[in-house]
Each structure stands twice: as C-alpha cells, then as structure tokens.
Amino acid sequence: MTAQSTSTASGFAPAAAAGATPVEPFDRSTQNEIAAVTITPVAFKDPPLLNTVGVHEPYALRAIVQVTTRSGLTGLGETYGDAPHLHRLSLAADAVVGINVFDTNRLRFAVAQALTADTSQGGHGMSGMVTGSSTADRVLSPFDVAALDVQGKILGVPVSSLLGGAIRPEVAFSGYLFYKWAGHPGSGSDEFGEALTPEGIVEQARQLVDGYGFSALKLKGGVFEPDQEIAAMLALADAFPDLGLRLDPNAAWSVETSLRVAKALESSLEYLEDPTPGLAGMAEVRRGTTLPLATNMCVVSFADVKPAVEQGSIDIVLSDHHFWGGLTRSRTLGGLAESLDWGLSMHSNSHLGISLAAMVHLASATPSLSYACDTHWPWKQPDEDVVTHDLSFVDGSVLVPTGPGLGVELDVDGLAKLHEQFLESGITQRDDTGYMQRFQPDYTVASPRW
C-alpha cells in the first residue's frame, strides 16, 4: 500500500482547532515534508501462547510504516496488522502527505481528521484484551515514530534526545511468561516446549532468565483456575526470590476472586495487573488489598485518566506507545503519571525490532518510568525481522541506541520475506479465540471467568 501525493497537509481537526491558530511550521523547507508513505503488512512466527481469550495463532501480524520525505530520508514505524487497522492506516497515509516531519501536532490532527468518516469496526490488534483505547491514537502512533526517526536522521541525534534526552543508558525489561502448548497442533514441539503447570512455568522462567538475564518476570494468567496460578506465582517466588514478579489475568476474575488471589500473593508480587474488569471493579479490589494494581486495560487512553483518578482504580499505568498515540503523546502520559503519583510500567504485544527500538528510546527518556518494561521479544524467532540493529539483551536490559533516529535500518529482504509470509498465512485479523475454538469447539470467553 502506497500513498504518494504532492497535496498539502490536511487542516486541523475542528475540535483541536478551537482556541488554536495554525501557524507556519518553523521549518519552511519543503525538503522535510512527507512525500510518500508505504504501509507493508507482515507476519512472523508466534508460538501457541495461552491467554484468557484463547491462544496465539501460528503468525503474529504487524504493519510496517515507511515515511519518506521530499529529500529522500525515510523513517520507520511499526503497528498492528489487522485488516481494519490497515484500512485506517491507509486513510491516514493519504492525509499526512505534505506535512513537515517536525510538525507532529499537525500529524496528529491530520490523522484524526482522516478518520472522522471511517465507520469500520474492530481490528485493534489485541484480540479483545484492550478495549476503549483511542482509534486515532493507535493510527497516529507509527506516523509519529517514523516522523521522529526522520527528525533524528536530519539532526544527527537519537530519538531519545528528541524526547528530552536519555536519563538512563539502558532500559530494563521484564521476561514475559506464558502458559503454552508444546507446539502448534500438528507441528510437533517448539524450542520452548510445553508449560501448563507451575513446574513448567518455573522451567520456562529459568530459560528466559538464563537467556536474557531478566530482573523481573510477568506471568500471563487468566488461563487456569486461580489456585493453579497462585501456585505458579508462589513457585516462581521460591525459585527466583530476588526478581520482581507480576501476574496479569486480563480481567478474568470477579472482585471477590481478585481479593482472594491478592491476599494469597500480597507478599510475593511487585504488582497485580488487571485482575478484574472496569474502573469500578478495580477500585473495589484496590480498596481491599495493599498490593499495587496495574493496568493496560482500564486506563488505555487520555479519556480514562480522570475517571480512574476519581474512582481510585489503579496504582500503576502501563504505557504503550502503540495505543497512546506514539512517542510524543506517551511523554504526556509519563508527565501525568508523575504528577498523579502513579507508577509507570510498559506494556507489550508481539513485536519486531522497530517497536523494540522505539520502546527503548521512550523508556530511556521517561523519568517517571518505575518498573522494568514488558516485552514479547523472546518469543520471536531471532532470524525474523524487518530491520537490522544491534539491540541485544544483557542482564535483562537493552542499551539505548546512540546513532541518529531510532538506530535501526530497514532490512529490505527481511521485510519482503515477512510480507510474503503475511500473504501466505491467510490471517487477516488477530483471533486468539477463533484459533482456540478450532481445537476446543466449546471454548468461550468470559470476563470475569472466575
């Protein structure tokens, strides 16, 4: 998908324009205007990771956004690859042509305006585990990241410098543990093997800690009876007494069950993530436990912040530049967390190297970040990516790239291969539930389930 045009930028969205007078960008050079946008959907291999809505399909989808200026510089962004999201990205791609890459406010309003007539539903790339986040912010995100990548290349500085400067030279990540089948049905065992018991989870944790040196671990729960997940967390606490532990059932529990689990794990976790659905339910759980409550489900956009504060729903918000409007707006979230005295952590979906680089730059330049960031990285095949880079995990952390922009280079062959894989996969929209039902036809989703 390519949008190429010489038209000028779209105007400001009416709501955003109220009280604001559009001015000429400081950089009048047309050389830094966006001349073309290319959107390439890709698919990469993903193991059968279980969660409360089903199981990951054999391929995870992403879309790679390339933004090229009139001077021929290209910036990269990465986002979800579901069909409705691809459609919205293409609407936005047309709208951003002609905008100067330094004018990220204008990018935001052009994207919002391009989506006003869009009536397509769904396709948010999260298989139902994040609801209510802002569609415009999701679509904006890869354009914002790509614009910052180009800005960095023009100025010869890393993206972290454009976000206020790295205040830490490396970013700590948390290993992401999943219950999983040995392999996708019919394809034998993968290199991680089965993890369906507390012992299996401890063994998986050992693999991740040995391979990456993580200092924190998060278990994706909401898969088995809460007592089994409590047992898994206690076994992890026993095996890894020095690591920060988190449990995230993606709102699979009632308030009552959440309080029971919180009591059992009160001295073993650094936080409990989204035990129960909704701001009110979270607030009720929070009143009954001393365990900090974190979320990437009930506070997922700026509109959620005020009611969450009013109701006292959370202690920690998980940022994620993919649904908080890119790196520029994620900085705003960092500032809000700081002033609200919320802890700040970072959420992750299955992702490739562009997103890893963006996460590292953002985390390095976010003073209020108070926890190791989630990453799905270990579940990706090392030979599948769309960029070349020297990002690697040492003692659970990734060094912040110091080269211009994101510090990653497009791997044209890698991109072509993963695009081909996307076409061959036949997957057009993430559907963990539908995939699960192919093997367990009576499987249903419930929130809360227990």
Ligand SMILES: O=C([O-])C(=O)C[C@H](O)[C@@H](O)C(=O)[O-]
């Ligand atoms: O923290 C979370 O809620 C997630 O990471 C949601 C993800 O979608 C994860 O559960 C997954 O991919 O199965």
Ligand SMILES: [Mg+2]
């Ligand atoms: Mg979560």
